[in-house]
Amino acid sequence: MIPAQRQKYNQQFTTEKYNAFLTQLGEGYPEIPFRVAETPIFVPQGLKEKLIAAGEEIIKLIKQPDFKALTDKAIPADWKVPNENEQPHFLTFDFGICKNDAGELSPMLIEMQGFPSLYGFQHHLAKTFKSSFGIDDTVNHFLNGFTEEKYIALLKEVIIGKHQPEEVALMDVDAHNQKTAIDFFVTQKMLGIKILALEDIKKIGRQLFYEEGGRQIQLKRIYNRLIFDEVANDTRIFENSFDPREELDIEWVTHPNWFYRISKYTMPFLKSEFVPETRFLNEIETLPADLENYVLKPLFSFAGMGVIIDVSASDITSIKDPENWILQRKVNYEPAVQSPDGGVKAEIRMMYLWPDGGEPQLCINLARLSRGKMIGVRYNANFDWVGGTVGFMEI
Structure with missing residues (x-):
């Protein structure tokens, strides 16, 4: 997405370098069972600013005084854990990289969680990419002025x-x-x-x-x-x-209840250019005429399980618990990352740490590349230039 960085990276990429990178990444650790992509994502300033703005809009909702009351029904009665604290310690927001009406790259919210992600591995991954492929200092996997020292200090404070x-x-x-x-x-x-x-x-x-x-x-x-x-x-x-x-x-x-409070359940309450139209299924009186442009998602599922991409009216009428499902307008990913043989779709997860008594701080990111119908690693097993990676953001 930063043309000069992409061109430089692709020109010097070789399979031998990639294999050496994977060896260095796993050195001293158990085998990595998921696919790590051949490349990071180079995120231009304009898209970075939109990602930050989108995250701030979501946090504004989470910090509302009535947020707990708004999301009480998100927690299944059987899984409510006592002694909940006043805030999550982690926020992760997944954005598909799309094109807006002006033809600019723009993020669209896909998923959100008040639950930790790969806060350790993503830094390790970025450092290994940087040393293996000579990525320069005009881009950074950290955000908000974080350095390795500041980041580890905040991780220690939070955890x-x-x-x-x-x-x-x-x-x-x-x-x-x-x-x-x-x-x-x-x-x-x-x-x-x-x-x-x-x-x-x-x-x-x-x-x-x-x-x-x-x-x-x-x-x-x-x-x-x-x-x-x-x-x-x-x-x-x-x-x-x-x-x-x-x-x-x-x-x-973070307290287990936050996994449910900040989740797909929260998305119908968000109204933003960065959030696709999302409604609780049980609150829809008339189904959209263009159902092919929607996706059906269970509220309580993990890693894309149970999602229905090509929705039919019969799929909806067969659901016995519509209160536990959302209908969401499909997000059209732009194949914005150029691999040696064509464009690849991308998703970027913005990752925040929220210390006790402090404010949520955007620190680092995670990214995924896909050629399949869905972004998750399990849906792209037979492709190359796909899998887990990291975004290097223009400074």
């Missing part, structure tokens, strides 16, 4: 807080074997916190502990990477550990 690193753990069901485990290990290296599977944590009274070197260490704060949607059908996993829905003496980063 560790006032505690010691050994009192804080990154937690997931089977943490060491998750698809995103490399992010867990990069984060551990950055911050010195533990990586714990759910079954590594035991409850005594209201307190949580893990064992190391024959001693019990109390957990004070959990960097939560457990998504309830993924375990909803088998809650027996909590039997050998603890159930997050119990009253516990633990601080959450």
